[in-house]
Amino acid sequence: MNHPADLSRLARPATEALLTDLRAVFGERLSTTHAMREHHGRDESSYDPMLPDAVVFAHSTEEVAAAVKLCNACGVPVIPYGTGTSLEGHVLALQGGITIDLSQMNRVLAIHAEDLTATVQAGVTRKQLNQEIRDTGLFFPIDPGADASLGGMAATRASGTNAVRYGTMRENTLALTVVTADGRIIRTGTRARKSSAGYDLTRIFVGSEGTLGIITEVTVRLYPQPEAVSAAVCSFPSAADAVNSVIQTIQMGIPVARIEFLDENSVRSINAHDKLNLPEKPLLLFEFHGSENGVREQAEVVQEIVGSHQAIGFEWAVRPEDRSRLWAARHNAYFAMLQMRPGGRSISTDCCVPISRLAECILDTKDDCEKNGMIYSIIGHVGDGNFHVLMMVDPNDPDDIAKAEGVNARMVSRAIAMDGTCTGEHGVGMHKMDFLVQEHGEEAIETMRTLKHAFDPNNIMNPGKIIHW
Structure with a gap:
């Protein structure tokens, strides 16, 4: 396909x-x-x-x-x-x-707890790093869902559920070791928290998807484990009510750690997959980090906000096992949806828009999926305006695939028209190369191409990704 x-x-x-x-x-x-x-x-x-x-x-x-x-x-x-x-x-x-x-290449090379940094080989996964630093009182917050390698996460500029508070790999990568296209080994950046020294090569390679060089070591920021963590879940009569709650929460500056949106199709699928009994309505899943008092105050304000948007219940999950159960179900949403069409294959896509346009973009995309009869789900790290659409298609039906790609193209065009982006965290790869032109314009793409030619004149580094040669 x-x-x-x-x-x-x-x-x-x-x-x-x-x-x-x-x-x-x-x-x-x-x-x-x-x-x-x-x-x-x-x-x-x-x-x-x-x-x-x-x-x-x-x-x-x-x-x-x-x-x-x-x-x-x-x-x-x-x-x-x-x-x-x-x-x-x-x-x-x-x-x-x-x-x-x-x-x-999966060794943790150095942990500098006093500086809140760690240096790892590219094959170290996020779960492995957190396991190795658990006794330091620190953690690495970037959580794209899958237990991805840190080299891959840097290469795709990954983010995930915690990005609304802790940022993405762009903000949390301090230095890299990179092998260039001619086989040289270079180091970009240092462990210093800031620098004005020369071109920012670290930011050039973060998000380059292996097209400019191969990342072999990564130095990342670490964060103190919060004194208190709590989670809450609530359902809504409509997706609009849920997303408008998110918009108000962010605009009020409440420092939530995570806000995840699941539409009713997502909830239905994870109920079946994880044997849960959540109301099969649009749902928000919150997590709060901070002091005992800070977490309680954040949650109380959010509870008032969601109540003003017709929230159905506001259930707490304070015990670690309850939080883990909820977040495991959220991370399983992709695999849960695969079971909703046996024999089908998924077309998964994402976009990101300014928070003020989030409800409009999600609702228009949802309406498009419904009109085209798609088997779909919408989930999102909506605290930063990013959402994902997963559509299940018949791999042997070209019309079914074309309808899904049409929904994707209209969603991306809608996001770009709202001054958003064609991808908030999936990256470009092969699938979104043409959308990148739509987002940035031919002149900007030509500048990227010039950079690619300079770094990789023989076009050997992961060719056919991000931009056409």
């Missing part, structure tokens, strides 16, 4: 000589088996697998540099791979080439 048309013309397969040279570096950590190539030629997007010619498992930045240098000399693409949880075709080998799997 959704295969680009001219891959055979673009293919740049690895040669036997290159594979021999790579085998000299990686030994048995180079694989050309079909099963391994297929595993690395797919992600969580709706695209069919697009397989690399080989997969190598790196253990160090120097090994990554050696692989890239060899591939660059032959003009063969390299595709960095973390956990494969991306949603827009980021890791697919459109032109063949070598996938460099970074998952075994």
Whole structure:
């Protein structure tokens, strides 16, 4: 499903000589088996697998540099791979080439608790990092849902449920180690909290999706674990009531940690998947961080706000096990929706708009889904204006797929017209390349292309993603 048309013309397969040279570096950590190539030629997007010619498992930045240098000399693409949880075709080998799997580069290199920073290899996942720092009284807050690798999270500028309070990977990445397209190793940034020294290379690579270089180490900000944490859940008669509650909460400056929106279809699916009995109506899930008094005061104000928007109940979840149950259900929403159409496949998309336009954008998108008879759900990290639409389609029905893509295109156009963006956190990958032109304009895209040509003159770094060469 959704295969680009001219891959055979673009293919740049690895040669036997290159594979021999790579085998000299990686030994048995180079694989050309079909099963391994297929595993690395797919992600969580709706695209069919697009397989690399080989997969190598790196253990160090120097090994990554050696692989890239060899591939660059032959003009063969390299595709960095973390956990494969991306949603827009980021890791697919459109032109063949070598996938460099970074998952075994999974060491926490340094924890500087006194400076609230940690430096990790790219394959460290967010859950692993939080496990290793749990005794320091600190935590890493970026939570995109999946247990993604930090290298991948930096490459896609990930965010997630906590972004409304703690920001995204853009704000929380201080420094990177990067292998450039010609195999050089560079370090961007320092552990200092700010700098005015030269071009901000860290921000150039954060969000570049492996198209400018391969991130092998990441230095991130950490935060003190809050003294008190509580969660609350409430339902609403309509999506408009729920989203308007969010808008008022944010505009009043209440420092909530998380605000998640689930429409009635999402609630119905997670009830079935997680054996819950939540009211099958639009729902908001809040989390509050701070002191005991601060958390209570935040929650009391929010309870008043949602009450003025016809909220049905305001149930507390103070015990850790109750909070975990609610957030596990939220994180399972994607997998829960997959069960709503057995044999179907999902087309997942997102956008982000200024908070004042959020209700309008969600309601118009919801109406579009209904008019087109889609099996869909809408969920969102709505505290920062970001929401996601998941549509289940018949992979063998071109009309069904076309209807879903039409809903996606109209949603994105709507968001851009509201001075929003085509993607709040999924990234561009393959799926949103044309929308990027719509959002930024041809001149800005040409500037990006100039940057790509300067960093990667042979177009070997994850080609076919973000911008057309």
